[in-house]
Amino acid sequence: NMLNAISRESGIGHRHTADIIADGKQMIRLFGVEPFFTQHHMHDQDEKLRPEAPLDAHCALSETIRIAVSSAERMVITYLLLLKAQLTCFGITPMEVGTYSGLLRSLTGRTGNIVGFPSRLRSYSANINLYRQYASIDPEAPYVVEDCRPAPSWPQAGKIEFRDFTLRYRADLPPALSGINLTINPGEKIGIVGRTGAGKSTLVKSLFRLVHGTTGGTILIGGQDIGAMGVGDLRSRLGIIPQESTMFPGSFKRNLDPLQEHTVEDMWAALIKSGIAPKASPPRDRNGELVDDEYDEAYEKEVADAARRRAGAGWMKRLALLVFTFRPMRKVAKRFTPLHGLDRIAESSSQSFSGGQQQLFGLCRALMRKRRIVVLDEATANVDLETDRHMQRLIRDEFGSCTVLTIAHRLETIMGSDRIVVMDKGRIAETGSPQELIDAGGHFAELVKANDFGA
Template sequence: METSKKNHRTEMDNTAFLAKFGRVMKLTLYIKNHYWLIGLSVLTGIFNKTLPVLSAALVAYVVGTAASGATAETIIGYLVVLGIVVLLRALFEYLEMYIAHAAAFRMLHDFRMMIYRKLEQLCPAYMIDKKSGAVTSTVMDDVEQLEWFYAHTLGTFFIAVLVPAAILIYMLSLHWLLPLVLIPWMVLTAVTHLWFRKKADTQGREVKESLAEVNAETIDGVQGLREIISFGQQSPYLSRLVGKTKRLNEAQVKDGKRLGLEQALIKTFTALGMLSVLIVSSQMASSGVIHESLYPVAVILTVYAFNPLLELMEMITNFGLISASADRVFSILEASPAAVDRVTESPARFSLPHIDYQKVSFRYQEKLPLVLDKISFEVKPGETVALVGHSGAGKSTCISLLLRFWEVTGGSISIDGVDLRDMPQKALRETISLVSQDVYLFNTTIRENISLGLPAAGDKDIEKAARAALAHDFIMEMPDGYDTIVGERGAQLSGGQRQRIAIARAFLKNSPILLMDEAVSNLDTTNEQLLQIAIKNLQKNRTTLIIAHRLSTIMSADRIVVLDNGYVAESGSHQELIAKDGIYARLVAIQASA
């Protein structure tokens, strides 16, 4: 029974290893645009590894022939050949390093672009249960780890087979006993890593996961430093970071111990192999079985027979880390987006759209409860509708579904009778302008942040949009006007200024549908009143859906839809809903008392 369990575990380990190996080798599928460069890299690598063997063998032969009394003319001839080989070796050393890394870095560039384009399809749904630091670690650290595979692994496989095979064939031509003595030690060297592969895979995965956690925690700490300090949480945060760093250190130490033992065994087998050939070849030379000049050649060739294998072992030693990085990269590239285009043709541009939610249901994950349960409401052409309700009622979800960040679980959302699923996401989002409460500004100029709404816009159009959003005056008071760098996440600007930049983006984009998520929440009363005028102008000739909390914003809407626990509880104008004395009336009363 115990033997059966052991065999079963071994079979499972072998299956897992083959799966890991297949996962890493899947990386070769992504080199199709660089086959010629990879092929050239392998070819130059073979020359680069073969020429040192040839030069060392020539040196050993020259020493041997000189010791056995060869003429000066003969030795000079060999030295000329040796000089040419040394020059060629230097050339191919340069070519291999340059071409291999040029190919690797081009493919890393391709991978980062593929991951970013994939994240564009996946987000924001993909990030709902992910840490941004962990995803950043994959985009940067894990992709960088693949450089080892592309620059140092593909060529190493070929070289590890071809160079030792050529050396063994030459040694066989000297005497059949020499390769027979050497091969067992080469086999032991080659299989050493297989004895440790399970630990290597496990420890490699632990190191990568721990590193990702440390990166994520560090990024959270840097981005939330103000909150950490203001709430006096420096010690708890530092303790948490120390704990994750300690886990990383323990994982790295365990991986280092295993690696040390593995390397010690490999070096031992290598030394014993060279010692065996040294003893056997010296006996052969002394007894006249081989010529004395070939004795140093046999010894030198033994050293170079192991070198490609040692490089292969070094590559296999990193296999666990490469495999873990490949897993994390493919976890993004192979993830299924929450919304998938089923059509490619865009509908005719909407002039003044009609938005219709018909019995829309939605849950974020299959095991979670419904966030929306068969809700129905419409936003008529040119109408402004405010979504109102307690936190968690489903207001933001309605906006996200209209943007197709997720697909509806049931029912449908349509624009002018066209189901959103029958509309390419790119075309849909060109139809919509979003002004969110949590405005994200990039660490670049105010001009570039506004032009996010329309990248091809000229300076006059950008200024016109800023004026319409009541942002021009404060922009001109900045040190460099529109060329002022706003800092990370717009740190140089106040909350109200950031929101006006977002409204300027919407003015510039000039889309027929406007979505607003409490766009005046960070403004004082004076600025709010001024900005309400700008928003009213922005809403003209547009169909507008607003998530509203402030009474002033709610009352400015043409119609109000009240959500409660995923249902449409009430709908009507402010006066109509007050008269009903229902949920909306209670919400207004609470705000008025506050």
């Protein structure tokens, strides 16, 4: 109990506002509510530091006492050594002086440990609390279940069934999804919409088994219960394009195919279809010949001028130029390989790739994997309308026979879907074609009017 109290007083767990600011800084700036969150963050910091102040003062006092005791110890030892000759006259030998010095150092060392105990206790308690948090995390489901491994061609058709599915993030929380009954036919294009917190992302997370809360009901893919198989087999058979595609340090080839499952031809085909092949292609001159993108014409001119000056001078001047003149080293010319484009380094910074190009790069990964079920989780939320339309055309052309689930706030993205699923408070409020739901005048029609789309 004492450790828990100290952990609470030390500010552990007061990171909620900081996490919100770190994850949602773009939305905070977009809505112009920086003053509100600044004030809220300052209030949280005050609440965090208020119980820490007495402990910080005690730690500072303990450190001061420790330094004072250590200084006194050194002064006493120095004094004894200076008076060693006089002490010897009184019958005290140098060995006894050394013994007294050792005992004094041992005593002050024990005193320093006692004085510094509160500071160490605070550090230990924070670590213990973190260990307890990690120990209380539920382990993830097995990566592979040998007795329930799907066939290599699973899922053949891409049919998805939610049967009375219920999910809670924790047992003490209300259901995030409640009584979900939904059948998605093979090759069907489903748009999932709803207001913030309606359960759209939770529905997709449950499909990948990313949520480890308590559940009820079952999810079937291709007639097989996904709760019985390993998460490795499940997730490797599904495709997803997230809201923000990540560019990892390394070459284009490593980014496109980190597991080395595809050929170079597959990579180039995906890059060409997505329209970002020029980002990976090596630079060429007007004649179409490969050029060195690291070639420095001024540097080469400087090297040639230095060589020319040395060649046209006498031996004494050449000696002076050799000793006193800066002579740039000649670089080895870069040689190209057939895979030069894919071997180039794909920088992860925004200076190399725009947000739309990163999403197209994520789409390339999905194109190469060719999964029967593909999920688009707000994949076009951060791209312009032109890139959005390009991605939608590419998805229709390349995933025409696949089952596609699209989560979107931008209604234009899902208006071409075969069916719309409207989520509200963790339940399916409506389902039907876009036009049927607009004519019904329900939740989806309200969203259409609120977005001023097709009204």
